[in-house]
Amino acid sequence: MRRRKSITITLFVFVLAYVLAIHPVPVAQALEGPEIKIGVAVCITGHGANVGKREAIGAQAAVDVINAQGGVNGVPLKLYIEDTASNPQEAVNAVRKLAGDHKVLGIVGPHYSSVGETTFPLGNQLRIIQIAVASSKPGLAAANRPYAFRNTLTEDKIAGAVVREFKKRYGIQKVAIITDIKDAVSRSVGTKVLPPAFKGQGIEVMTGDKPVTYQTNDTQFRAQITKLKAMNPDGVGMGALGPDALNIITEARRQGMKQPFMSTAPIMEGEVPELGGKAVLGTFSGTIWHLSMVTPASKKFVEAYKNRAKTMYTSKYTETPDYYPVNAYDAVFMIVEGIKAMCVSNSAGDLQMDRDKLMYYMAALRDFNGVASRGFNCVGDGVKDVHVFEIKGGHWVPIKK
Amino acid sequence: MPPHPYPYSEPRMFLQQLVNGVTLGSTYSLIAIGFTLVLGLLNMLNIAHGDIFMFGAFLGLSLAMLGIPLYLALILAMLGAGILAIIIERLCFRPLRKAHFLMPLLSTIAFGILLQNVATQIWGSEPSRYPQTTEVAQFQLGPVLVSSIDILIVAISIFLMLGIDQFVRRTRFGRAMRATSEKAQTASLLGVDINRVIIFTFFTSGALAGVAGVLTALVYLQITPFIGIRQGLIGMVAMVIGGVGNLRGAMIGGLMIGIIEVMNDAYFTASYRDIILFGLFLIFIVFKPEGLFGKKEP
Amino acid sequence: MSVYTQGVVALMGINILMALSVYAIIMTDQVSLGNAGFMAIGAYTSAYLTVKMGMPIFPALIIGALTSSVIGLLIGIPLLRLEGLYFVMGTFGFGEVVRTFFMNFEPTGGAYGFRGPVGATLPMIYGFVLVLILFFWLLGHSRLGRSLDALRDDHEVARTIGLNVTVLKLGLFWLGSFIAGIAGGLYAHYMFYIESGNFHILVSAMAILYVILGGMYTFWGAVLGAVIFSILPEALRFMEDWRLSLYGAVLVLMMIFRPSGIISRQIVRNTEDWIGGIFRKASA
Numbered sequence: 005m006r007r008r009k010s011i012t013i014t015l016f017v018f019v020l021a022y023v024l025a026i027h028p029v030p031v032a033q034a035l036e037g038p039e040i041k042i043g044v045a046v047c048i049t050g051h052g053a054n055v056g057k058r059e060a061i062g063a064q065a066a067v068d069v070i071n072a073q074g075g076v077n078g079v080p081l082k083l084y085i086e087d088t089a090s091n092p093q094e095a096v097n098a099v100r101k102l103a104g105d106h107k108v109l110g111i112v113g114p115h116y117s118s119v120g121e122t123t124f125p126l127g128n129q130l131r132i133i134q135i136a137v138a139s140s141k142p143g144l145a146a147a148n149r150p151y152a153f154r155n156t157l158t159e160d161k162i163a164g165a166v167v168r169e170f171k172k173r174y175g176i177q178k179v180a181i182i183t184d185i186k187d188a189v190s191r192s193v194g195t196k197v198l199p200p201a202f203k204g205q206g207i208e209v210m211t212g213d214k215p216v217t218y219q220t221n222d223t224q225f226r227a228q229i230t231k232l233k234a235m236n237p238d239g240v241g242m243g244a245l246g247p248d249a250l251n252i253i254t255e256a257r258r259q260g261m262k263q264p265f266m267s268t269a270p271i272m273e274g275e276v277p278e279l280g281g282k283a284v285l286g287t288f289s290g291t292i293w294h295l296s297m298v299t300p301a302s303k304k305f306v307e308a309y310k311n312r313a314k315t316m317y318t319s320k321y322t323e324t325p326d327y328y329p330v331n332a333y334d335a336v337f338m339i340v341e342g343i344k345a346m347c348v349s350n351s352a353g354d355l356q357m358d359r360d361k362l363m364y365y366m367a368a369l370r371d372f373n374g375v376a377s378r379g380f381n382c383v384g385d386g387v388k389d390v391h392v393f394e395i396k397g398g399h400w401v402p403i404k405k
Numbered sequence: 406m407p408p409h410p411y412p413y414s415e416p417r418m419f420l421q422q423l424v425n426g427v428t429l430g431s432t433y434s435l436i437a438i439g440f441t442l443v444l445g446l447l448n449m450l451n452i453a454h455g456d457i458f459m460f461g462a463f464l465g466l467s468l469a470m471l472g473i474p475l476y477l478a479l480i481l482a483m484l485g486a487g488i489l490a491i492i493i494e495r496l497c498f499r500p501l502r503k504a505h506f507l508m509p510l511l512s513t514i515a516f517g518i519l520l521q522n523v524a525t526q527i528w529g530s531e532p533s534r535y536p537q538t539t540e541v542a543q544f545q546l547g548p549v550l551v552s553s554i555d556i557l558i559v560a561i562s563i564f565l566m567l568g569i570d571q572f573v574r575r576t577r578f579g580r581a582m583r584a585t586s587e588k589a590q591t592a593s594l595l596g597v598d599i600n601r602v603i604i605f606t607f608f609t610s611g612a613l614a615g616v617a618g619v620l621t622a623l624v625y626l627q628i629t630p631f632i633g634i635r636q637g638l639i640g641m642v643a644m645v646i647g648g649v650g651n652l653r654g655a656m657i658g659g660l661m662i663g664i665i666e667v668m669n670d671a672y673f674t675a676s677y678r679d680i681i682l683f684g685l686f687l688i689f690i691v692f693k694p695e696g697l698f699g700k701k702e703p
Numbered sequence: 704m705s706v707y708t709q710g711v712v713a714l715m716g717i718n719i720l721m722a723l724s725v726y727a728i729i730m731t732d733q734v735s736l737g738n739a740g741f742m743a744i745g746a747y748t749s750a751y752l753t754v755k756m757g758m759p760i761f762p763a764l765i766i767g768a769l770t771s772s773v774i775g776l777l778i779g780i781p782l783l784r785l786e787g788l789y790f791v792m793g794t795f796g797f798g799e800v801v802r803t804f805f806m807n808f809e810p811t812g813g814a815y816g817f818r819g820p821v822g823a824t825l826p827m828i829y830g831f832v833l834v835l836i837l838f839f840w841l842l843g844h845s846r847l848g849r850s851l852d853a854l855r856d857d858h859e860v861a862r863t864i865g866l867n868v869t870v871l872k873l874g875l876f877w878l879g880s881f882i883a884g885i886a887g888g889l890y891a892h893y894m895f896y897i898e899s900g901n902f903h904i905l906v907s908a909m910a911i912l913y914v915i916l917g918g919m920y921t922f923w924g925a926v927l928g929a930v931i932f933s934i935l936p937e938a939l940r941f942m943e944d945w946r947l948s949l950y951g952a953v954l955v956l957m958m959i960f961r962p963s964g965i966i967s968r969q970i971v972r973n974t975e976d977w978i979g980g981i982f983r984k985a986s987a
Contacts, residue, residue: 049522049947051631053530057944087946092894092901097710097937104706121818121896130706147818185676191814217675221532221629226425227671234418247532247627259550279534317944321529448788496955504962506787507734511915512958514908519951526944638799638904645792676814680803687796691781694789 035343036351039082040075042067042339043102044332045113045123046137048317050090052115055328057317059137060085062329063112064316065308066336076343079350081336088114092122099123103130107355109348110135110362112335115328117141117188124148132359133366135338137331140189142196145384153366153380155331155338157292157388159193162268163201165390166290167241169403170266171205173288173394176239178208180232181215182252183243190220193268194243202241210237218252220245225255233261242267246274250284257283264288273326277395287395292388293327293376294400301375305333327376331386334374342366417548422671423664428555430663431562435617436640437647437655438566439610445650446586446606449506453493453513454614455637456520459630461486461615462622463528479619486615487608494607517633524630532627558620565613566656573652582606586650639666642686648699657698709825713893715933716828720886721906722913722925723835727879729919731872732855733783736791736907737798738883743902744771744801745884746891747811750820753892760822760892768884775880776873783872798907806899816898823892831885839922851875916957918966927965 044063047056067081075081084106088095095114102108110133114123117139124144127134128151136145136154145154170176179202183194199209216228229252232240240256240263242249249271256265266288276284293302309325316322342348342365348358369379370387378387393400436458443451465482469475497512544551573579584592585602593599621636622628639662647658662682669678689696704712721738728735749767752758758766782793811817842848853860854871862868891897909932917928935953939946 048944049525051530051629053525053944055531087940087943089947092896093714094936096894097707097714100707100710101940104708118816118896118898118900121816121898122894125821125895141815185674185814188814188816214674218670219675219678221627221632222675224425224429226428227422227667230418230421230425231671247534250534251627258552274532319529321531444788450788450792496959500959501962504958505915505919507791507911508915508958508962510791511908511912512955514905515912515951515954515958517951518905519948519955522945522948522951526948641792676807680800680807683796683799683803687793687800690785690789690793690796694785 034349035077035079036349037079039080040343040350041082041084041106041108042336043099043106043108043111043113044083044085045088045095045098045102045111045134046085046115046332047090048085048087052090054321055138055326056088056090056115057319057322058325058329059113059115059332061313061316061322062137062305062309062325062332063336065305065312065329066333068312069304069308070336070340076340081340083336084108088116088119088123090116090119092119095119095123096126099126099130099134103127103132107352108132109343109350109355109358110339112332112339113137115139117144120144120148120152120154124152127151131356131363133363135335135366137335138328140192142192149384150367151363153384153386155335155377155380155386157269157386157390159189159197159268160201162290162292162390163193163197164204166266166268166288166392167198167201167205167207169392170239170264170288171207173403174239174264176207178210178237179239179241180210180235180237181241181243182228182232183215183217184220184245184248185217186219187245189270190243190245190248192243193270194241197268198241198243210235215243218248220248222248222251225252228252229255229259229261232256233259237263239263240265242271245270246272246276249287250274250276250280253280253287254283269327272393272400277399280395281398284395288392288403289394289400290390290392291327292390293330294391294393294402295324295326296400296402297391299375301373305330305375309333330376334372334377337374338366338369338372338377338379341372342369418671421549422667424549424551424555426664426667427660428558428663429667430660431559432617432621432659433636433639433643433662434566434656434659435562435613435620436636437643437659438569438652439613439617440637440640440644441647441650441652441655442569442606442610442613444644446582446603447498447509449498449509450641451490451493451497451513451607451610452510452637453497453517453520453633454610454640455633455635456517456524457486457489457493457611457633458614458618458621458636458640459524459628459633460489460520460618461611462618462628462632463524463533463630464615465619466528466533466622466628475623479616482619483612483615486618487612490607490611490614491604493611494603498603498607521630521633528630530630532629534627554623558623561616561620565616566652569609569613570652578602578605639682642682644696645686645694646689646696648696649694651696651699654696654698658696711933711937713823713825713828715930716825716832717886717890717893718910718913718929718933719832719926720828720835720882720889721910722917722929723839723922724879724882724886725907725910725914726839726919726922726925727875727882729914730851730855731868731875733790733872733876734911735794735876735879736904736911737794737796737801738879738910739902739904739906740794740798740801741771741775741880741883742887742890742906743805743897743899744774745887746897746902747805747817747887748884749888750817750891750897751811753822754817754819760827764885764888764892767888768881771884771887772877772881776877779873779876779880783869783876795904795907798902798904802899802902804899805902812898814899816896817891818896820892820897821895823889828889828893831889835882836922836926843922912954916954916961916964918964918970920964920968921966921971923971924964924966931965 046059067083071080086098086101088098115138120139133151139154140159145152184190202209216231253265264286269291272289272291313323342362346361346365372379392403461482464485465478468478498509501508581597643658643662644655647654724738745767748770749763752763913928914925918924
């Protein structure tokens with residue numbers, strides 16, 4: 005009898021050990037309270053005021069969702085928001101305040117490549133990550149390893165997908181390009197991104213390396229359209245921001261041009277389909293996220309965002325989200341995942357180590373499951389899926405592939 | 406004559422760009438006249454002038470969004486902009502009459518910062534569009550395409566400019582304005598109410614800027630709280646080229662700048678635009694400060 | 704000093720230098736609205752030298768400032784013939800031409816800006832600030848300084864007592880553009896990146912404001928104005944999105960209520976008398 009009992013116990017112990025070895029019991033990591041601090045550095049004033057406020061709301065929405073689930077292992081998140089005023093000097097002060105005074109673990113932001121150019125090197129000096137929510141200047145993150153990350157998709161990836169569909173639909177053989185020469189992103193799209201994207205699909209670029217040009221927020225496009233019309237291309241590629249694209253196409257229709265237009269993500273903001281009417285039908289673009297998307301994660305984001313927008317920076321410019329706040333929302337979740345996966349301790353003495361842990365996590369993040377984010381590539385730029393859209397019936401409608 | 410087939414012939418493209426330039430230039434002329442009125446009268450620049458232009462455009466926008474018909478919105482925006490100019494006179498010019506001569510200029514720069522940021526709070530930083538149809542009547546005038554709004558802009562601009570010009574030349578009050586700009590002390594001795602002249606001049610300059618703002622927004626499609634900065638500077642360039650203190654000079658200066666800008670965009674690239682305009686400005690200031698039509702200042 | 708305070712103080716130092724660059728020119732009763740242009744020349748030149756040619760930072764800064772001051776001399780000769788408002792407009796035109804030039808100039812990045820300059824530290828910035836403060840103090844107490852006071856009050860009288868007005872004006876314009884060039888070089892090497900948009904007219908205008916609001920009859924006014932108005936936007940951070948509006952309003956109100964600046968001529972004289980009094984007592 006005793007022998008059977010001891011065999012049973014031994015077997016039991018062995019089975020238990022086996023089970024534990026294959027399925028280790030998770031040990032809840034001890035996170036120090038009272039709160040986990042995350043910084044947000046975006047433009048609350050200045051040229052980017054509207055979009056910066058939306059990004060802040062997006063980040064706060066993420067914090068709301070996480071805190072509603074009990075925070076991270078019971079410790080709540082707290083967001084610290086500092087204004088960059090769309091301006092490098094203010095941005096540098098904002099980052100310093102977040103890192104030095106508020107002692108945040110990581111920073112969501114900035115917005116604008118020209119701001120990132122000065123805050124990214126600073127972040128490397130201070131050894132704290134920044135996850136930019138908007139910045140498409142090619143090579144910016146690559147030049148600022150290891151603490152700079154951009155949760156955005158560089159325009160060349162978007163352009164390739166859009167050009168492919170554009171050619172398929174309209175049988176484009178030759179194209180003319182019109183580009184903004186002031187806004188760095190649009191300029192880069194018009195001069196560095198679109199020409200190789202077209203050539204890669206065997207499309208002739210009629211404007212060569214001298215595209216038709218204008219400056220951001222120009223009040224009229226007469227001269228430019230007259231020039232485009234004279235070339236008689238099959239289609240027109242634009243390096244432009246939404247409002248300018250709207251005016252370009254409108255003016256083109258006014259002057260009798262019938263060709264289709266295409267561009268990349270920026271033109272999906274600015275209500276081009278709603279305000280453009282008949283003129284803009286059939287225009288192509290692509291982006292990483294759009295309000296019309298219906299995945300569960302996307303819907304959860306929209307709901308959390310709209311709730312938060314009722315009490316934070318409330319205005320008609322912030323009530324509807326676009327893809328910038330999605331980038332901020334996903335960035336907060338990325339930081340939280342990093343905190344869990346890297347066993348961040350959140351104790352004051354470990355601040356630098358915790359910040360470094362987050363940096364290593366982001367540098368290796370390849371399979372994140374965000375609303376519109378998959379992680380980062382080897383140079384710190386975002387990895388995301390591209391969705392191609394066309395304007396149909398007053399809305400951006402996704403192209404079935 | 407039947408319209409030419411594509412591609413455009415060179416002379417036709419040139420003429421079309423000329424039309425574009427004249428329309429753009431008319432709005433610059435309105436801004437330049439406002440600058441020159443104040444400069445000629447008080448020998449001081451109102452750097453916030455461009456922001457009055459911006460404010461007029463937004464005022465017109467808000468009124469139009471409320472459903473007010475466009476011509477009424479234009480007039481109300483004009484009045485609003487004029488009143489704003491008077492407020493600027495009260496805050497940035499009158500209290501500083503005895504201070505260093507440059508103080509009003511600096512104060513208007515600070516006031517401009519205030520205006521831009523308040524406008525951002527009210528109307529947002531992203532571009533706004535007027536609620537109107539994009540279908541406009543197009544006329545084929547010989548080889549060029551002219552829209553009904555082009556005609557409207559040029560007509561309103563010429564009407565206002567001639568009106569001011571005649572007013573200053575022929576009416577008693579206009580004479581008082583000219584007397585004050587020549588020599589304020591003497592004018593005051595002769596019974597001119599200097600303050601009234603100043604208020605009226607500011608109101609007029611603001612009203613013109615406001616009209617320019619609404620017209621620009623109507624045709625040229627979009628406005629942000631920061632457009633005043635560039636438009637104001639361009640107005641200043643037009644004023645200097647035409648001749649400081651000279652109304653006709655401002656008119657012609659504005660048209661010239663509009664044409665130069667359009668031609669540059671058509672035949673070169675928009676990147677060179679500002680360097681050409683400010684380069685011209687610098688050359689005129691250094692070598693011909695009285696401009697094309699002004700008199701030589703001592 | 705926290706990281707944040709360091710940052711604010713560093714940018715404040717650069718603002719002090721820009722204010723002093725304007726002050727130098729105001730000493731001859733001229734106001735330059737184009738010092739951002741000289742700042743840009745200093746910034747781009749020194750950055751090019753350190754980044755593309757491997758020069759150490761200190762000589763690069765000096766060469767950058769010399770470049771901008773030589774250009775200052777060249778543009779100063781035709782400009783200084785102009786009086787009052789026309790001089791202001793001329794300098795403004797120059798500043799804008801420089802800005803738009805750099806927006807197009809490919810070797811320094813054009814519209815994409817110029818990345819890479821590093822090495823400006825807080826001690827370096829304040830080293831320059833202290834040297835210049837010493838310089839202006841000595842200048843103010845020298846015979847040259849008194850001549851400049853005379854020049855400022857009345858050009859005609861100055862000429863009649865034998866001062867070469869043109870040489871003095873040109874010399875101080877050269878000095879102002881040199882100091883602005885140093886400020887630009889330090890700015891570039893502190894911010895890690897420059898683009899033409901960093902040197903717009905508002906930068907020039909704010910520098911003038913620092914001088915006038917601080918008190919334009921003494922270089923201490925320039926310093927004080929730069930200090931106060933560098934701290935003000937940071938202090939107003941709690942205002943969130945109304946911050947910059949309030950900043951503009953404060954400036955306008957300050958000009959209405961204290962147009963002669965914080966440190967007026969009278970205060971300077973009183974302070975000097977008081978300091979003189981202490982020395983006399985000490986040596987007695």
